[in-house]
Amino acid sequence: MTTQDRQVPRRKLSDAVATELKSLISSGDYPVGSRLPNEKDLAKQLGVGRSSMREAVRTLEAAGYLRSAHGSGVFVISDRPSSIGPLDMTLAGGFTVSDLCEVRVAIETQTAELAARRLTDHHRELLQAIVAAAADASVTQQEFVRLDGLFHRAVAEASGNPLLLTMWDSIAAQFEEYSMKVIGMPGRLRRAHADHENIADAIIGGDAERASALAGEHVKTVQRELNQRQAELRRPPSAS
Secondary structure (H helix, E strand, O other), X not given: OOHHHOOOOOOOOHHHHHHHHHHHHHOOOOOOOOEOOOHHHHHHHHOOOHHHHHHHHHHXXXXXXXXXXXXOEEEEOOOOOOOOOOOXXXXXXXXXXXXXXXXXXXXXXXXXXXXXXXXXXXXXXXXXXXXXXXXXXXXXXXXXXXHHHXXXXXHHXXXXXXXXXXXXXXXXXXXHHHHHHHOOOOOHHHHHHHHHHHHHHHHHOOOHHHHHHHHHHHHHHHHXXXXXXXXXXXXXXXXX
């Protein structure tokens, strides 16, 4: 059956449209890395209004299937749903995500500050290249995690302090494990990339104080999101 033959009745709302579009993604009609047809054509193909189509796309963006790129379109970045269950907060070596976050704040605020003061042309170009690669609308979650690690290591390297770089390398394995746990949270990839852009801009602009503050807030934001998520999962369901 072609995608043109698979239509959603008009009486159904955006959740049904999202389900149908998710099915098209899972079946390979729209594989990971592909760009969706424009909103008008996709709505016509599924037999729904553009407002329902738009809301369905937003739903699948939040679920980690799609990513919108301004001026380029909507791209499929995953054919699997984000985890909606409780996150395993343990990491290799007997550490926890909370342990990692505390250490990251300590290391990354300092590396960002020093990088802004000591940035070389080489490291400026390296940071710009990593951020540009992560901006690709077709980047997968796994590839973004790899680029995420490269970004933070590049900042540590740009600090000019070899001991700080060694400290970053010592937590790299836990960082990658943690990143794979959280990258599927709705909107996490998009927010992380925006944070990286801002941190890089502050470093390149030589604003050491702002770079340090942004680096710390970058980590603390995820901590807050995780705490909120855990609280929601502990909350008893409302009576129907």
